[in-house]
Amino acid sequence: MADTEKTAIAAHLYVALRRVANRVIDIEWMAQNEEYARAIIKFAVEQGNEELARQALRYQALLDGEPAPREASARAEATPPSADTVKKRYIGTLR
Amino acid sequence: MAVSSGVTRMILGLGGLMPASVMAAVAGPGMVPVTQISAGDTAWMLTATALVLLMTIPGLALFYAGMVRKKNVLSTAFQSLAVTCVVTLVWVVVGYSLAFTPSSFFIGGFDRVLLHGLGFSPDGAEISVSHIASSVPEAVFVMFQLTFAIITPALLTGAFAERIRFPAMLLFIALWSLLIYAPIAHWVWEPGGWLAAQGVLDFAGGTVVHINAGIAGLVCAYMLGPRLGYGRVAFPPFNLTYTLLGASLLWVGWFGFNAGSAVAADGRAAMAMLVTQVATAMAVLTWMALEWWVKSRATLLGACSGAVAGLVAITPASGFVDAGGALIIGVVAGIACYWGATGLKQVLGADDALDVFGIHGIGGIVGALLTGLLANPAVGGMHGNMIAQTTGVIATLVYSGVGTWVILLLVNLVSPLRVSADDEEDGLDISQHAERII
Structure with missing residues (x-):
């Protein structure tokens, strides 16, 4: 679960870093290598971008063994079913 | 060898029934004056051929690639392309000859090995x-016919998606095309084939292509075993937009598949095109309604699946039924294939990854049986025969099922079928092809 969350947050970081800092990161390596992940987090926070900082802190929480702060996304809360529910759809069946 | 006459095509279509008196007059492929060739028919058949090839590459490649996980997208799409090449080679070397030259009730002859004798006379x-x-x-x-031979094994790659070794797949497809597809095509579509003689109606391949691929896919799924984590973790599809694009290409290409099977640019081809559209739309609406009822949501994947279900089910019937029959076939196909991909799938317990049996197998069976029930003599010139249709279904299920099982056993001795657990975990894109989507 933690790895899945890490990858999901890293994907957000990937997009934002490419847009804001024109930097490309390795999402899978972030999930595998803590040192690399922490370097990316540090770099993301240094950019002074709110979205980058928020995603970096969420990833930091996971690295520290804490649950990642929930995204305060009104859109996500207003749109059932949740992403988890959607994922459960694909257990043992595609359709 | 000489050809009987131009009336053959009118009587037969591709999957029509040929009376014994006409069959006796049919000698096999042969030379005719170039003036006998119809420019209109030839132009349409060239177009239809391109449309059917479009169904596999890129249609099926995209359709399947969108439904697998990100780490297997490239390998899944690649399988369709590779199958296209392998089957082309097998077909021109011996497959066409075995399927479409007269020899025995079971298999064709070797008259056209390496397409010997095909082409112009020396003086043109x-x-x-x-x-x-x-x-x-x-x-x-x-x-x-090659494009049909290509798409059939390409369809069954969906059943063993995300876990087969690439070299084993190539070997399996070559043998399967030769030992399973060619004989069944001969049984049903060559006038001397035993199912053709029984009166089995299969206008464009409901039996030869879809039941055949469906049951073979199911056997593959059993033989290879489930993917790691199947039934415990989610396997979310990579990108259903690809699946929509693929399904749409399949739908358009299917006009070549069905209307092209009239082997002429005539009224029957036009009817085949019309009923294809009607049945497909009806199946989509039926699937959507079912999903709405069962899951409170209509999904894009469901609609795409309904489209393929309708296309599959109308395939054997497309030269034999009218628009009313197409509506019925569309509704029944939507219901039956929805059950095939959900309820029946749970009962069977096989990890048929992309529901090849649930949609192609069940849709093909529904279409074959309803063709026997709904064939309109005003369209295809003959009534259906339920006993013959059932015989065709059972014979195909048994021969293809058992034959596929034997081929898989043999291939596994030469080249292991399944990737290692580590390779599967890494994804087939990386482990089989050293590529991946970033």
Whole structure:
């Protein structure tokens, strides 16, 4: 679960870093290598971008063994079913 | 060998029934004056051939690639491309000859090995034609049938998606095309085939292509075993937009598949195109309604699946039924294939990854049986026969099922079928092809 969350947050970081800092990161390596992940987090926070900082802190929480702060996304809360529910759809069946 | 006459095509279509008196007059592929070739028929068949090839590459490649996980997208799409090449080679070497030359009730002869004898006479005054399609050059007929031979094994790759070793797959597909597809095509579509003689109606391949691929896919799924984590973790599809694009290409290409199977640019081809559209739309609406009822949501994947279900089910019937029959076939296909991909899938317990049996197998069976029930003599010139249709279904299920099982056993001895657990975990894109989507 933690790895899945890490990858999901890293994907957000990937997009934002490419847009804001024109930097490309390795999402899978972030999930595998803590040192690399922490370097990316540090770099993301240094950019002074709110979205980058928020995603970096969420990833930091996971690295520290804490649950990642929930995204305060009104859109996500207003749109059932949740992403988890959607994922459960694909257990043992595609359709 | 000589061809009987131009009337053959009119009587037969591709999957029609040929009376014994006419069959006796059919000698096999042969030379005719070039003036006998119909420019209109040839132009349509060239177009239809391109449309059917479009169904596999890129249609099926995209359709399947969108439904697998990100780490297997490239390998899944690649399988369709590779199958296209392998089957092309097998077909021109011996497959076409075994399927579409007369020899015995079970299998064709070797007259056209390496397409020997196909083409023009030395003076250019004569050209070879198939006895099944005497108004178009045989080269067109070979190509048209090749595209059917390609898409059939390409369909069954969906059943073993995300876990088969690439070399084993290539070997399996070559053997399967030769030992399973060619004989069944001969049984049903060559006038001397035993199912053709029984009166089995299969206008465009409901039995030869879809039941055949469906049951073979199910056997593959059993033999290879489930993917790691199947039934415990979610396998979310990579990108259903690809699946929509693929399904749409399949739908458009299917006009070549069904209307092209008239082997002529005529009224029957037009009817085949019309009923294809009607049945498909009806199946989509039925699937959507079912999903709405069962899950409170209509999904894009469901709609795409309904489209394929309708296309599959109308395939054997497309030269035999009217628009009313197509509506019925569409509704029944939508319901049956929805059950095939959900309830029946749970009962069978096989990890048929992309529901090849649930949609192609069940849709093909529904179409074959309803063709027996709904064939309109005003469209195809003959009534259906439920006993013959059932015989065709059972024979195909048994032969293809058992044959596929034996081929898989043999291939596994030479080249292990399944990737290692580590390779599967890494994804087939990386482990089999050293590529990946970033």
